[in-house]
Amino acid sequence: MIMFHAVLMVFVALWGSVAPQNISFVRGSSPCSGSLELTRSQYRRRFIRKINEWGLVPVAAVCRQLNCGAALSTHTVGRSRQEPGGMPSTTVVQKFNCSEYIRLEKGTQCSGILEIRSNLGNKSWSAVCKEDFDELTAEVACRELSCGAPSSIQEIVYEERQAPSLTTMFHCQDRESALRNCLSFTGKVCTSKKAVNLTCSEPNNVRLVGGKSGCRGTLEMRQGVEWRGLRKLPRGFWWAGRVCSQLNCGSVISVGLRRSNSPTTKWAIVRDCDESSLADCYFYDEYSSINVEITCSDATRLVNGTDTCSGRLQVKPNLEWLSVCAEGFTQQSAQVACRELGCGVLSAMTRVFTEQIETPTWKSNFHCRGNESSLKGCRKSPRERTSCFPGEAVWLCCSDPDDLRLVGGTSRCNGRVQLKHDDEWRDLVLFLADRSASTFICHWLSCGSPISLVAREKSTPSIWVMYNSCVQSDASLRDCVTTFDQPWDTGIEIYCSDSVRLINETSACSGMLGVKSNGSWFSVCEKDLTQQNAEVFCRELGCGPPSSQQLALHGNPGEEVVAQNIHCQGNESVLLDCQWLTSARDECSSSQSVTLTCFDNVRLSGAKSRCAGTLEMAIRGEWRRVIADGPWDRNSTAVLCEQLGCGSAVSESTIWDNRSRPIWEISTSCIHTTSALSDCVVVKRIRESSESQEVICSGLLAEPNISLSSSAFGFSNVEQKRFYLLLGSNFTVTCSAKPQYQGGFFQLLLNDSGTVQNYTTPAVNHSANFLFYAADHTHQGDYRCFYHNNVFSHNFSSQSQTLSLILQASVKELIIRLVIVLLGMMLQITAFAFYTKAALQRP
Template sequence: MDQTALMLLLCLCSSALSDELRLVAGRSRCVGRLEKKDLGDWEPVIDWNWDLTSAAGACRQLHCGSVVSLQRDENYNVEIVCSDSVRLVQGTNRCSGRLEVRTNQSWSSVCEKDFDLQDAEVVCREISCGPPSVHQGALYGEVEATVGSREFLCEGSESALLNCSSRKSSGRNSCSPGQAVGLTCSDQDNFRLVGEASRCAGRLEMLYQEEWRPVDVYSSYWNMNSVAAVCAELDCGSAVSARDSKEASKRPVWGIWSDCFQSGSELKNCLPYDENGDRSHEIICSDSVRLVQGTNRCSGRLEVKTDQSWSSVCEKDFDLQDAEVVCREIGCGPPSVHQGALYGEAEAPVGSREFLCEGSESALLNCSSRKSSGRNSCSPGQAVGLTCSDQDNFRLVGEASRCAGRLEMLHQEEWRPVDVSSRYWDKNSAAAVCAELDCGSAVSARNSKEASKRPVWGISSDCFQSGSALKKCLPYGRHRDQSHEFICSDSVRLVQGTNRCSGRLEVKTDQSWSSVCEKDFDLQDAEVVCREIGCGPPSAHQGALYGEAEAPVGSREFLCEGSESALLNCSSRKSSGRNSCSPGQAVGLTCSDNFRLVGEASRCAGRLEMIHQEEWRPVAVWLHYWNMNSVAVVCAKLDCGSAVSARNSEEASERPVWWISSDCFQSGSALKNCLPYDENSYQSHEIICSGLLVEPLIFLSSSTDGVSTGRKQGSELLIGSHFSIMCSIRPQYEGGSFQLIFSTSNYTQNQTLPAVNHSALFLFSAAGHAHQGTYRCVYHVYVFSYNFSSISQPLNLTVSVSASPTALIIRLVVVLLGMLGSVLVLYFKARRNQKSGPENNHHDEGSRAEGSLEEETAV
């Protein structure tokens, strides 16, 4: 394809794309409500995920220059203002790039000879960015569009570049390479903290559309990582704390999505929406200290802010008392490690001040210090790396064990019950809590309701997706009557498994976890463990299933009877002489499922039930997400084939059910992790899977060999012998039919008979070589408004002129047994005749004669 044709194709593609979007009801084609063409109709765009980056893409697609602003109207429609006549291209963000100006429907670059600082100020204002920080050539690539020949003469106060005076740049119709204007506008400072003495503490506010308002962040994802992003954006050190505050009356706020706070680079592209609310967020940042490049907010290389710049600290100038102050200042627990080279080399200059804290100060800069004379530099790897321990901010209360009870969280120095969004709350979440508290595996969890509403900490279930996230959760206060109660196994756990009911077994003794050697563990022990962690009976227990033991293998042999409630309730004895296990011999345990289908003749059809807290109940699933994919997961998990149908059934009165989230059914591996909660409902679910039928049986019967089944490797017939094949199935459903399929390497044929008493008999005349091949029985039945079928094992049949030695031996044995039987009959008759008197001889002779006649007649 030549270059002209390629350019034409690109133009056509661009035109087609631009036809999919348009801006309407604005003062120009580049301003207004965004609409998208869908199946020939124009529909307003309503999308909460749109931000300034998305809007910039729409402006480019519409050939409308750079994005100026984006907002939502009262109906949440997206409204965009594009700059129309100027744009920055090939930049690192929307406020930088090579400047292009639109004249006569085409875009052209600007020569830096024709552009000065006042012109740059106008352009940066026009595209809603901060003042220009750089404007020079060759910053953002060579010119791809024609360079214009117009010199701009802006005064600096104009609202748009094309509103400025200009004149033709005579004699300068072209630019030397690298002289097209590249412009970098500074981003606006559109976040601030107000209401406290420090600029790094207070209520979070945002500037948008030239108006400062409090920010209300969608709390489901608002956590300490989000707060850390704000502190970093404001150059305020580490995040210390955050809380939600409520005011007496609703006032305008900027609502914002927490996705904006996933990284600092996205903060300035956040698109708020106008709402009235009574909630805002109050944040405290450390102001003068921060930990960078760590694995979480409580670890990293220490940097201190002095004279508006950050510098590392040399480990020679820092001791344990200093570390205690820093950890307290950033809202973390006591220091566990402070040494050099933990978190990368210093990127900022290393400070030359020695800190002399006593350990009780509230901030590092409140400590005494002195100049570290003669030590103005640190050797490589000696910048302080600090690890503070996380605070224990979760607990279980109300039961005799610390590993059971109501979940509570410490926040703002107050312990409250926790209310987690139930939609995603499952046993993975419960497992995260148990792991966080070093309490073994999750056994059970339930929602509890109290008589009166009281303050709780509302928390997002996202916090429980992994244990590492728990301490970053940022709760919000509310009044509810709901909390969560847990039971953890305390002393046993399964690790590195595919779900909570499988893994390598570890037992806790003397506050440490150790694996168990398979020599010291049997089926009765496994039954106890599976029951203890709230799973079904053991299906497998053997070594090397779930990785090598990472903890020392215990030296105790368990002697469970199988009925105990906990492994440590079992008798045990020291495994003398077996203090260690060979590699791969640590016990790996797999416990079975907790779902079933009941109420029909087949285990693969019926009402869905779940066992929880040792009680089987119908399952009621949130119908909004319950679909055939969910049903397919159930069928697959029960080894019942694929999903055929499902329906919701309603009963006359409410009865106890296990309510469960449909998220549990997104994958088969998640089923065992589902955490139900106790409710009453009229609703249950009835499911039919394709594996509805049991397997039919196939039998061969012949005049010479008797009966054999398809479970044998093969059956052999003598040529010319009569034979029959019987198909049968265990009684499940009335009626149906059997199809006998005969196949060879060359062809396949079949015949069908109705099922009578759950079987059918196929008769054959003298066997010939044409009967050699494979036979299968297929049972077909129509039930539940669907056709189902099930196929038997194959029966392989051969036909031979002479029987095999085995067959001959069998026949010889049969003949000999028959002859022996005849001899025995004659013998016993003779004995009986001898015992009879002469008076009976005439009668016996008459009977024998009659018998002989019958035999002759028969012959």
């Protein structure tokens, strides 16, 4: 690359030795665009190397040598061709884009003497006369040069060779993208002999093209010297507001996606980006026909507000933004301003004091009837005073035009997602939707926790788009939506719980418990979490039965913890079906709320064990097979087995059959970061598949049972698995297992004071008996059964609880001990009798 750079610079420097007619652009849209070609009598050559990395300086030299205007951009394109032998190959060609009409001389890319070529057939360039060259024209010129807003307009005496014979006069309105689009006429002589020396700010890395002005159109961004469109804008209004500000436009009005006739290479953001400038994000190439379109207001904006529809009102009559004085500004004018900004109707209008440097200087009053589309359409008259005293500006708060709802469900907390903007309801599509997106929507609607997020067939002519990466950044609803005026065949349905939610949740089925009463949310008091209530809480949350509950300090600051006096039978489907006592609620004396954990609705089915089979998940009671959006590896299986309480991972495989059925799709990258698989469900489109995920965990075999029997005298503690037998007795230890799989064998281990004895026997009818005769002290200790079997070409084992055996003396020894005890007692009684008789006979 360095060598080629040097070669090209030498080539540009020595260009004068080459006849100008031998240098040209080919395959371009104009004589000043295309790929560079050098023609000699004997050969033809195009420069096809990529020079994008080293800026517009050499491109400007190329444009100048071809008598074109300013260097606007350069980019690379790939062309496929067929090599000898049928092998395809791709050639990288460098495309140049120079202006035909405008350039800056004796300066830099964005500053210098402004020159134009009035007649494209004429190769001569002439300076622009300073007379009647205003700020609006300068704004358009800087935009055409791909530079920022104009920072200064100076005058300079032009040289004779640059003198325009007839001066072209421009009348621009700041909406045009190029000077040639402005109203102009030629004929006036430049009497001042002074040309325009224009200085624009540094080049913008974003622009809006193809619209009626530089404040609306298709969004393009420059990386290096190459301009490309963007395929998506995840934080739509949030990013668009920064684009409008960077282009010195007003407030953002709309953000949309539109499909073009042919796909081209676009920039795509590779990851979530919270930088203040798009240029600071990381991008990659993507081939797409989708374009982002942004509409900014041309000369009206709200600043320093809490959202895009509130703030101090400013207008831009020329190049400078001026605050509007509150004095004389009417309700009708405020309504027009809200309408112009796409912000619904006026909610409030007030006055705000401005600093000296922000003192309003707009010198006219607006006289609006209220039906105009913009403030520019209102009649204006000069104010009596030229400044606001004591510096009060208009502060507007317009109603948020966006409204969200769920339709077609059994309540306002479930159904198809729709969003209203400008009085139009459209279905909302969540790209790469996951639990974070559904949580965002449920909380926005003041509903409970999300139960499910599913795709349904629903044909709609146009939609709203929301990316889950936006809702994860705590943006507002308006910041996250983008319009897409194309037919769509899938709608998103979200089901939220009505009266139960989990606060500070660690997973979809675990978190601090909250209930809704009379429209307000409260944390749940300890006294309200009975087993029956917990069953209903978990059921309404779309989870399995409760697994644990514990006390915790208040998890949500400012949220009251009160006793709700809830009485459920345990079989109700939702909390609202339970009995709520009408007595006054008591405060929680312990000032503690409850954390609830429910089991996840995940299972392995189709095998004879709960720890092996086809992975399935239930959402709102609907069981479906589960497939992954990426490779399912051993680590994923290990996480699943642990969550199911099935030990460690043994194997995993993907199976296909002949029947396609609805499935749930989960993100494998999510599995390792949560304790609930339901957190990882991803909704893209309606999915049906013949694929299934087969998993085998080490806990395949059920726990065997161990028992002891004997005809000899003894007693036992069944709950503690502790047996007492007499020495010399015969006894049998029985090991048995559930009838899952045929075959296998049982292993009985006896641990007696550190010494282990091992006995094995085949399993017959899923059990085995171990007989012991004339028990002595070597048979005393802890017994445990192990069941071993080879299933699915893997060896599995499971173990029973521990059974403890304690041996007592034999019957003969007990009789002798009893006789000795009785004789001793008789001797004591006799001695006591003699002692008593002697004591009584004493005088």
